[in-house]
Amino acid sequence: MNILPKRKLAVDGGAPVRTRLLPYGRQTIDDNDVAAVVASLRSDWLTTGPKVAEFERALAAVAGTSDAVAVSTGTAALHAAMYALGVGPGDEVLVTTMTFAASANCAAFLGATPVFVDVDPDTLLIDPQQVEIHITPRTKAVVAVDYAGQPCDYDALESITRKHGLALVDDACHAIGGSYRGRPVGSLALLNTFSFHPVKHVATGEGGAITTSDAELARRLRLFRNHGITTDFRERAEKGAFAYEMIDLGYNYRLSDIQCALGITQLAKLPASVARRQAIAAQYDVAFAKVSGVKPLAVRSDVSHAYHLYVIRLDLDALAVDRATIFGALRAEGIGVNVHYLPVHLHPYYQNKLGIGKGLCPVAEAAYQRILSLPMFPAMTDDDVSDVVEAVEKVLSHYHR
Numbered sequence: 001m002n003i004l005p006k007r008k009l010a011v012d013g014g015a016p017v018r019t020r021l022l023p024y025g026r027q028t029i030d031d032n033d034v035a036a037v038v039a040s041l042r043s044d045w046l047t048t049g050p051k052v053a054e055f056e057r058a059l060a061a062v063a064g065t066s067d068a069v070a071v072s073t074g075t076a077a078l079h080a081a082m083y084a085l086g087v088g089p090g091d092e093v094l095v096t097t098m099t100f101a102a103s104a105n106c107a108a109f110l111g112a113t114p115v116f117v118d119v120d121p122d123t124l125l126i127d128p129q130q131v132e133i134h135i136t137p138r139t140k141a142v143v144a145v146d147y148a149g150q151p152c153d154y155d156a157l158e159s160i161t162r163k164h165g166l167a168l169v170d171d172a173c174h175a176i177g178g179s180y181r182g183r184p185v186g187s188l189a190l191l192n193t194f195s196f197h198p199v200k201h202v203a204t205g206e207g208g209a210i211t212t213s214d215a216e217l218a219r220r221l222r223l224f225r226n227h228g229i230t231t232d233f234r235e236r237a238e239k240g241a242f243a244y245e246m247i248d249l250g251y252n253y254r255l256s257d258i259q260c261a262l263g264i265t266q267l268a269k270l271p272a273s274v275a276r277r278q279a280i281a282a283q284y285d286v287a288f289a290k291v292s293g294v295k296p297l298a299v300r301s302d303v304s305h306a307y308h309l310y311v312i313r314l315d316l317d318a319l320a321v322d323r324a325t326i327f328g329a330l331r332a333e334g335i336g337v338n339v340h341y342l343p344v345h346l347h348p349y350y351q352n353k354l355g356i357g358k359g360l361c362p363v364a365e366a367a368y369q370r371i372l373s374l375p376m377f378p379a380m381t382d383d384d385v386s387d388v389v390e391a392v393e394k395v396l397s398h399y400h401r
Protein backbone atom coordinates (compact mmCIF):
# COMPACT_ATOMS: atom_id res chain seq x y z
CA MET A 1 0.00 0.00 0.00
CA ASN A 2 2.94 2.33 0.46
CA ILE A 3 3.39 2.36 -3.29
CA LEU A 4 0.41 4.77 -3.33
CA PRO A 5 1.56 8.37 -3.51
CA LYS A 6 0.41 10.23 -0.41
CA ARG A 7 -2.54 12.43 -1.24
CA LYS A 8 -3.70 15.28 0.94
CA LEU A 9 -6.58 14.14 3.13
CA ALA A 10 -9.93 15.93 2.87
CA VAL A 11 -9.75 16.71 6.62
CA ASP A 12 -6.52 18.59 5.86
CA GLY A 13 -8.11 20.51 2.99
CA GLY A 14 -7.42 18.04 0.16
CA ALA A 15 -9.98 16.89 -2.42
CA PRO A 16 -12.38 14.29 -0.93
CA VAL A 17 -12.84 10.90 -2.58
CA ARG A 18 -16.57 11.72 -2.82
CA THR A 19 -18.36 15.04 -2.64
CA ARG A 20 -21.68 13.50 -1.52
CA LEU A 21 -21.65 11.40 1.63
CA LEU A 22 -22.23 7.70 1.01
CA PRO A 23 -24.40 6.55 3.95
CA TYR A 24 -23.62 3.32 5.83
CA GLY A 25 -27.09 1.96 5.17
CA ARG A 26 -30.06 2.84 3.03
CA GLN A 27 -33.36 1.31 1.96
CA THR A 28 -34.14 0.22 -1.60
CA ILE A 29 -37.65 1.23 -2.68
CA ASP A 30 -38.75 0.39 -6.23
CA ASP A 31 -41.96 0.93 -8.24
CA ASN A 32 -43.36 -2.37 -6.96
CA ASP A 33 -43.08 -1.16 -3.39
CA VAL A 34 -44.73 2.16 -4.24
CA ALA A 35 -47.58 0.42 -6.10
CA ALA A 36 -48.18 -1.94 -3.16
CA VAL A 37 -48.44 0.94 -0.70
CA VAL A 38 -50.76 2.91 -2.99
CA ALA A 39 -52.99 -0.14 -3.46
CA SER A 40 -53.11 -0.58 0.29
CA LEU A 41 -54.13 3.05 0.76
CA ARG A 42 -57.00 2.52 -1.68
CA SER A 43 -58.14 -0.71 0.02
CA ASP A 44 -60.66 -1.15 2.82
CA TRP A 45 -57.93 -1.66 5.39
CA LEU A 46 -55.30 0.73 6.61
CA THR A 47 -54.44 -1.39 9.63
CA THR A 48 -54.93 -4.98 10.85
CA GLY A 49 -56.32 -6.25 7.56
CA PRO A 50 -55.33 -8.96 5.09
CA LYS A 51 -51.85 -7.57 4.43
CA VAL A 52 -50.79 -8.22 8.03
CA ALA A 53 -51.66 -11.90 7.75
CA GLU A 54 -50.06 -12.14 4.29
CA PHE A 55 -46.83 -10.52 5.50
CA GLU A 56 -46.76 -12.82 8.51
CA ARG A 57 -47.14 -15.90 6.29
CA ALA A 58 -44.34 -14.69 4.03
CA LEU A 59 -42.08 -14.07 7.03
CA ALA A 60 -42.82 -17.47 8.54
CA ALA A 61 -41.92 -19.03 5.18
CA VAL A 62 -38.55 -17.21 5.12
CA ALA A 63 -37.86 -18.20 8.74
CA GLY A 64 -39.11 -21.75 8.41
CA THR A 65 -41.41 -21.40 11.43
CA SER A 66 -45.10 -22.06 11.94
CA ASP A 67 -45.77 -18.50 13.15
CA ALA A 68 -44.70 -14.92 12.59
CA VAL A 69 -46.18 -12.03 14.54
CA ALA A 70 -45.77 -8.55 13.04
CA VAL A 71 -45.33 -5.66 15.48
CA SER A 72 -44.61 -1.95 15.30
CA THR A 73 -40.79 -2.00 15.76
CA GLY A 74 -37.89 -4.31 16.46
CA THR A 75 -37.90 -2.97 20.00
CA ALA A 76 -41.57 -3.93 20.39
CA ALA A 77 -40.65 -7.40 19.08
CA LEU A 78 -38.06 -7.79 21.83
CA HIS A 79 -40.46 -6.44 24.47
CA ALA A 80 -43.17 -8.85 23.31
CA ALA A 81 -40.68 -11.75 23.33
CA MET A 82 -39.78 -11.05 26.97
CA TYR A 83 -43.48 -10.80 27.85
CA ALA A 84 -44.31 -14.07 26.09
CA LEU A 85 -41.58 -15.82 28.10
CA GLY A 86 -43.01 -14.46 31.34
CA VAL A 87 -39.90 -12.43 32.18
CA GLY A 88 -40.50 -10.21 35.20
CA PRO A 89 -39.05 -8.59 38.34
CA GLY A 90 -36.28 -10.64 39.97
CA ASP A 91 -35.38 -12.39 36.71
CA GLU A 92 -32.04 -12.06 34.99
CA VAL A 93 -31.69 -12.04 31.22
CA LEU A 94 -28.25 -12.70 29.75
CA VAL A 95 -27.55 -10.48 26.75
CA THR A 96 -24.52 -9.76 24.60
CA THR A 97 -23.09 -6.35 25.31
CA MET A 98 -22.10 -5.82 21.65
CA THR A 99 -25.52 -4.74 20.42
CA PHE A 100 -28.03 -1.96 20.15
CA ALA A 101 -29.46 -0.95 23.54
CA ALA A 102 -32.93 -2.37 22.78
CA SER A 103 -31.63 -5.97 23.04
CA ALA A 104 -31.07 -5.33 26.76
CA ASN A 105 -33.78 -2.75 27.38
CA CYS A 106 -36.49 -5.34 26.69
CA ALA A 107 -35.59 -7.12 29.94
CA ALA A 108 -35.59 -3.83 31.87
CA PHE A 109 -39.04 -2.91 30.40
CA LEU A 110 -40.48 -5.83 32.39
CA GLY A 111 -38.57 -5.18 35.59
CA ALA A 112 -35.93 -7.85 34.97
CA THR A 113 -32.17 -7.25 35.10
CA PRO A 114 -30.05 -7.51 31.96
CA VAL A 115 -26.76 -9.29 32.66
CA PHE A 116 -24.16 -8.33 30.08
CA VAL A 117 -22.09 -11.07 28.49
CA ASP A 118 -18.79 -10.63 26.67
CA VAL A 119 -18.13 -11.65 23.08
CA ASP A 120 -15.75 -13.73 21.00
CA PRO A 121 -12.82 -11.50 19.96
CA ASP A 122 -12.82 -12.63 16.32
CA THR A 123 -16.55 -12.45 15.51
CA LEU A 124 -17.87 -10.16 18.30
CA LEU A 125 -20.71 -12.67 18.76
CA ILE A 126 -21.85 -13.69 22.24
CA ASP A 127 -19.36 -16.15 23.74
CA PRO A 128 -21.21 -19.34 24.79
CA GLN A 129 -18.64 -20.03 27.54
CA GLN A 130 -19.29 -16.59 29.02
CA VAL A 131 -23.02 -17.31 28.87
CA GLU A 132 -22.58 -20.43 30.97
CA ILE A 133 -20.39 -18.62 33.52
CA HIS A 134 -23.08 -15.98 34.13
CA ILE A 135 -26.03 -18.33 34.71
CA THR A 136 -27.58 -18.08 38.20
CA PRO A 137 -30.78 -19.49 39.73
CA ARG A 138 -32.45 -16.21 38.65
CA THR A 139 -31.53 -16.50 34.97
CA LYS A 140 -34.62 -16.83 32.80
CA ALA A 141 -33.52 -16.23 29.23
CA VAL A 142 -30.58 -15.58 26.93
CA VAL A 143 -30.74 -12.94 24.18
CA ALA A 144 -28.17 -13.62 21.46
CA VAL A 145 -27.63 -11.10 18.67
CA ASP A 146 -26.49 -12.09 15.19
CA TYR A 147 -24.12 -9.15 15.20
CA ALA A 148 -23.52 -7.60 11.76
CA GLY A 149 -25.60 -10.39 10.21
CA GLN A 150 -23.55 -13.44 11.23
CA PRO A 151 -25.60 -16.06 13.11
CA CYS A 152 -24.24 -17.00 16.55
CA ASP A 153 -23.19 -20.53 17.47
CA TYR A 154 -26.72 -21.79 18.14
CA ASP A 155 -25.78 -25.43 18.68
CA ALA A 156 -23.55 -24.35 21.58
CA LEU A 157 -26.11 -21.85 22.92
CA GLU A 158 -28.96 -24.34 22.58
CA SER A 159 -27.14 -27.05 24.51
CA ILE A 160 -26.34 -24.61 27.36
CA THR A 161 -29.87 -23.17 27.56
CA ARG A 162 -31.46 -26.63 27.39
CA LYS A 163 -29.18 -27.92 30.16
CA HIS A 164 -30.18 -25.02 32.44
CA GLY A 165 -33.85 -24.76 31.41
CA LEU A 166 -33.53 -21.28 29.90
CA ALA A 167 -35.32 -19.71 26.96
CA LEU A 168 -33.15 -18.76 23.99
CA VAL A 169 -34.01 -15.63 22.00
CA ASP A 170 -32.30 -14.60 18.78
CA ASP A 171 -32.33 -10.85 18.26
CA ALA A 172 -32.01 -11.38 14.51
CA CYS A 173 -32.47 -7.72 13.57
CA HIS A 174 -29.22 -7.89 11.55
CA ALA A 175 -29.55 -11.29 10.03
CA ILE A 176 -32.79 -11.98 8.14
CA GLY A 177 -31.90 -14.01 5.06
CA GLY A 178 -28.86 -15.62 6.69
CA SER A 179 -28.48 -19.20 7.88
CA TYR A 180 -26.57 -21.38 10.35
CA ARG A 181 -25.58 -24.95 9.44
CA GLY A 182 -28.25 -24.90 6.73
CA ARG A 183 -31.01 -23.66 9.06
CA PRO A 184 -32.57 -20.27 8.27
CA VAL A 185 -32.29 -17.30 10.62
CA GLY A 186 -35.71 -16.94 12.22
CA SER A 187 -35.82 -20.59 13.24
CA LEU A 188 -32.58 -20.75 15.26
CA ALA A 189 -34.01 -19.89 18.68
CA LEU A 190 -37.31 -20.34 20.52
CA LEU A 191 -38.20 -16.73 19.68
CA ASN A 192 -36.52 -14.72 16.93
CA THR A 193 -36.94 -10.96 16.54
CA PHE A 194 -36.64 -8.70 13.50
CA SER A 195 -36.60 -4.97 12.75
CA PHE A 196 -37.85 -3.35 9.56
CA HIS A 197 -36.17 0.00 10.12
CA PRO A 198 -34.89 1.46 6.80
CA VAL A 199 -31.23 0.56 7.45
CA LYS A 200 -32.18 -3.10 7.92
CA HIS A 201 -32.71 -5.60 5.09
CA VAL A 202 -36.50 -5.24 4.86
CA ALA A 203 -37.89 -1.72 5.30
CA THR A 204 -41.44 -0.85 6.36
CA GLY A 205 -40.62 2.61 7.78
CA GLU A 206 -40.82 1.39 11.34
CA GLY A 207 -41.66 -2.26 11.91
CA GLY A 208 -40.73 -5.52 13.53
CA ALA A 209 -41.72 -9.16 13.96
CA ILE A 210 -41.16 -12.28 16.01
CA THR A 211 -40.96 -15.76 14.50
CA THR A 212 -41.55 -18.96 16.45
CA SER A 213 -42.84 -22.48 16.05
CA ASP A 214 -44.38 -22.48 19.54
CA ALA A 215 -48.13 -21.87 19.16
CA GLU A 216 -48.64 -20.84 22.80
CA LEU A 217 -45.87 -18.25 22.63
CA ALA A 218 -47.35 -16.94 19.35
CA ARG A 219 -50.72 -16.55 21.09
CA ARG A 220 -49.10 -14.56 23.89
CA LEU A 221 -47.24 -12.34 21.40
CA ARG A 222 -50.51 -11.54 19.61
CA LEU A 223 -52.19 -10.74 22.91
CA PHE A 224 -49.38 -8.40 23.93
CA ARG A 225 -49.36 -6.42 20.68
CA ASN A 226 -53.09 -5.71 20.99
CA HIS A 227 -53.60 -4.36 24.54
CA GLY A 228 -53.92 -7.85 26.05
CA ILE A 229 -57.22 -8.28 24.18
CA THR A 230 -58.09 -11.78 22.99
CA THR A 231 -59.44 -10.91 19.52
CA ASP A 232 -58.49 -8.20 17.04
CA PHE A 233 -60.80 -5.92 15.10
CA ARG A 234 -60.64 -7.98 11.91
CA GLU A 235 -61.52 -11.21 13.71
CA ARG A 236 -64.55 -9.54 15.30
CA ALA A 237 -65.60 -7.98 11.97
CA GLU A 238 -65.45 -11.41 10.31
CA LYS A 239 -67.57 -12.98 13.03
CA GLY A 240 -69.97 -10.04 13.24
CA ALA A 241 -69.22 -9.90 16.95
CA PHE A 242 -68.73 -6.87 19.16
CA ALA A 243 -67.57 -8.30 22.49
CA TYR A 244 -63.94 -8.48 23.46
CA GLU A 245 -62.05 -9.06 26.66
CA MET A 246 -58.77 -7.70 27.96
CA ILE A 247 -57.16 -10.49 29.93
CA ASP A 248 -53.72 -9.01 30.51
CA LEU A 249 -51.94 -5.68 30.23
CA GLY A 250 -50.67 -5.23 26.68
CA TYR A 251 -49.74 -2.42 24.34
CA ASN A 252 -50.69 -1.13 20.93
CA TYR A 253 -47.73 -2.62 19.09
CA ARG A 254 -49.60 -3.37 15.85
CA LEU A 255 -48.07 -2.96 12.42
CA SER A 256 -50.40 -1.35 9.88
CA ASP A 257 -51.69 -2.92 6.65
CA ILE A 258 -49.94 -0.12 4.73
CA GLN A 259 -46.61 -1.10 6.25
CA CYS A 260 -47.24 -4.82 5.77
CA ALA A 261 -48.06 -4.22 2.08
CA LEU A 262 -44.59 -2.67 1.79
CA GLY A 263 -43.09 -5.48 3.83
CA ILE A 264 -44.45 -8.09 1.41
CA THR A 265 -42.81 -6.50 -1.65
CA GLN A 266 -39.64 -5.81 0.33
CA LEU A 267 -39.42 -9.41 1.50
CA ALA A 268 -39.69 -10.61 -2.10
CA LYS A 269 -36.41 -8.79 -2.79
CA LEU A 270 -34.62 -10.34 0.21
CA PRO A 271 -32.72 -13.13 -1.60
CA ALA A 272 -31.36 -10.69 -4.19
CA SER A 273 -30.50 -8.07 -1.59
CA VAL A 274 -28.66 -10.53 0.65
CA ALA A 275 -26.76 -11.80 -2.41
CA ARG A 276 -25.77 -8.22 -3.28
CA ARG A 277 -24.64 -7.56 0.30
CA GLN A 278 -22.54 -10.73 0.20
CA ALA A 279 -21.00 -9.68 -3.12
CA ILE A 280 -20.08 -6.27 -1.69
CA ALA A 281 -18.56 -7.97 1.36
CA ALA A 282 -16.50 -10.23 -0.91
CA GLN A 283 -15.15 -7.16 -2.76
CA TYR A 284 -14.25 -5.52 0.55
CA ASP A 285 -12.60 -8.75 1.79
CA VAL A 286 -10.36 -8.96 -1.25
CA ALA A 287 -9.43 -5.28 -1.12
CA PHE A 288 -8.71 -5.11 2.60
CA ALA A 289 -6.59 -8.25 2.61
CA LYS A 290 -3.98 -5.99 0.96
CA VAL A 291 -4.39 -3.00 3.29
CA SER A 292 -2.20 -2.84 6.35
CA GLY A 293 -3.85 -1.44 9.49
CA VAL A 294 -7.29 -2.95 8.94
CA LYS A 295 -8.80 -6.37 9.61
CA PRO A 296 -12.36 -7.48 8.83
CA LEU A 297 -14.20 -9.55 11.44
CA ALA A 298 -13.89 -13.32 11.17
CA VAL A 299 -16.70 -15.22 9.45
CA ARG A 300 -17.25 -18.86 10.44
CA SER A 301 -17.52 -21.41 7.65
CA ASP A 302 -20.83 -22.88 8.91
CA VAL A 303 -22.92 -19.75 8.34
CA SER A 304 -24.40 -17.71 5.54
CA HIS A 305 -23.74 -14.13 6.67
CA ALA A 306 -26.55 -11.65 5.90
CA TYR A 307 -24.27 -8.57 6.17
CA HIS A 308 -26.42 -5.93 7.74
CA LEU A 309 -23.05 -4.39 8.58
CA TYR A 310 -19.53 -4.73 7.27
CA VAL A 311 -17.31 -4.13 10.29
CA ILE A 312 -13.55 -3.60 10.16
CA ARG A 313 -11.15 -3.53 13.08
CA LEU A 314 -8.35 -1.01 12.99
CA ASP A 315 -4.90 -2.25 13.95
CA LEU A 316 -4.17 0.62 16.33
CA ASP A 317 -0.58 -0.57 16.84
CA ALA A 318 0.09 0.08 13.16
CA LEU A 319 -1.59 3.49 13.17
CA ALA A 320 -0.40 6.77 14.64
CA VAL A 321 -3.93 7.94 15.56
CA ASP A 322 -7.05 6.62 17.26
CA ARG A 323 -10.37 5.45 15.81
CA ALA A 324 -12.01 8.87 16.24
CA THR A 325 -9.40 10.46 13.97
CA ILE A 326 -9.84 7.76 11.31
CA PHE A 327 -13.62 8.13 11.62
CA GLY A 328 -13.43 11.91 11.08
CA ALA A 329 -11.02 11.54 8.17
CA LEU A 330 -13.24 8.98 6.39
CA ARG A 331 -16.31 11.15 6.93
CA ALA A 332 -14.43 14.07 5.40
CA GLU A 333 -13.68 11.86 2.38
CA GLY A 334 -17.44 11.39 1.92
CA ILE A 335 -17.65 7.90 3.43
CA GLY A 336 -20.48 7.57 5.96
CA VAL A 337 -18.71 5.29 8.43
CA ASN A 338 -20.38 4.48 11.71
CA VAL A 339 -19.63 2.67 14.96
CA HIS A 340 -21.71 -0.34 16.05
CA TYR A 341 -21.72 -0.33 19.03
CA LEU A 342 -20.72 1.27 22.27
CA PRO A 343 -21.06 -1.87 24.45
CA VAL A 344 -24.44 -1.53 26.16
CA HIS A 345 -23.02 -1.94 29.68
CA LEU A 346 -21.09 1.31 29.16
CA HIS A 347 -24.17 3.45 28.57
CA PRO A 348 -24.63 5.82 31.53
CA TYR A 349 -28.15 4.48 32.21
CA TYR A 350 -26.89 0.95 32.91
CA GLN A 351 -23.70 2.07 34.63
CA ASN A 352 -25.81 4.09 37.08
CA LYS A 353 -28.71 1.68 37.42
CA LEU A 354 -26.66 -1.49 37.86
CA GLY A 355 -23.48 -0.06 39.35
CA ILE A 356 -21.40 -1.53 36.55
CA GLY A 357 -18.79 -0.03 34.26
CA LYS A 358 -15.51 -0.53 32.47
CA GLY A 359 -13.86 -3.90 32.95
CA LEU A 360 -17.10 -5.93 32.94
CA CYS A 361 -16.67 -7.15 29.34
CA PRO A 362 -13.02 -6.58 28.40
CA VAL A 363 -13.16 -8.18 24.95
CA ALA A 364 -16.05 -5.99 23.78
CA GLU A 365 -14.47 -2.92 25.38
CA ALA A 366 -11.18 -3.49 23.55
CA ALA A 367 -13.01 -4.15 20.27
CA TYR A 368 -15.06 -0.97 20.68
CA GLN A 369 -11.88 1.14 20.41
CA ARG A 370 -11.12 -0.38 17.00
CA ILE A 371 -14.35 -1.00 15.12
CA LEU A 372 -15.81 0.90 12.18
CA SER A 373 -18.84 -0.01 10.07
CA LEU A 374 -18.36 0.73 6.39
CA PRO A 375 -21.21 1.51 3.96
CA MET A 376 -23.18 -1.66 3.19
CA PHE A 377 -26.50 -1.68 1.35
CA PRO A 378 -27.74 -3.45 -1.79
CA ALA A 379 -28.11 -0.32 -3.92
CA MET A 380 -24.40 0.48 -3.63
CA THR A 381 -22.72 0.39 -7.02
CA ASP A 382 -19.32 -1.13 -7.70
CA ASP A 383 -18.04 2.46 -7.99
CA ASP A 384 -19.38 3.19 -4.50
CA VAL A 385 -17.53 0.14 -3.20
CA SER A 386 -14.33 1.32 -4.95
CA ASP A 387 -14.72 4.76 -3.37
CA VAL A 388 -14.89 3.19 0.10
CA VAL A 389 -11.81 1.07 -0.56
CA GLU A 390 -9.94 4.06 -2.00
CA ALA A 391 -10.81 6.25 0.97
CA VAL A 392 -9.81 3.58 3.51
CA GLU A 393 -6.48 3.05 1.69
CA LYS A 394 -5.90 6.80 1.47
CA VAL A 395 -6.64 7.51 5.12
CA LEU A 396 -4.86 4.48 6.57
CA SER A 397 -1.71 4.97 4.48
CA HIS A 398 -1.63 8.58 5.63
CA TYR A 399 -1.83 7.67 9.31
CA HIS A 400 0.29 4.51 9.09
CA ARG A 401 3.26 4.56 11.44
Ligand SMILES: *Cc1c(COP(=O)(O)O)cnc(C)c1O
Nearest residue numbers: 073074075100102173195196197
Ligand atom coordinates in the same frame (compact mmCIF):
# COMPACT_ATOMS: atom_id res chain seq x y z
C1 LIG B 1 -32.38 -2.18 14.88
C2 LIG B 1 -32.19 -3.07 16.06
C3 LIG B 1 -33.13 -3.18 17.09
C4 LIG B 1 -34.31 -2.26 17.23
O1 LIG B 1 -35.12 -2.22 16.14
P1 LIG B 1 -36.13 -0.96 15.96
O2 LIG B 1 -36.98 -1.41 14.83
O3 LIG B 1 -35.28 0.22 15.61
O4 LIG B 1 -36.86 -0.79 17.22
C5 LIG B 1 -32.90 -4.11 18.09
N1 LIG B 1 -31.79 -4.88 18.10
C6 LIG B 1 -30.86 -4.78 17.14
C7 LIG B 1 -29.67 -5.69 17.21
C8 LIG B 1 -31.01 -3.87 16.10
O5 LIG B 1 -30.06 -3.76 15.17
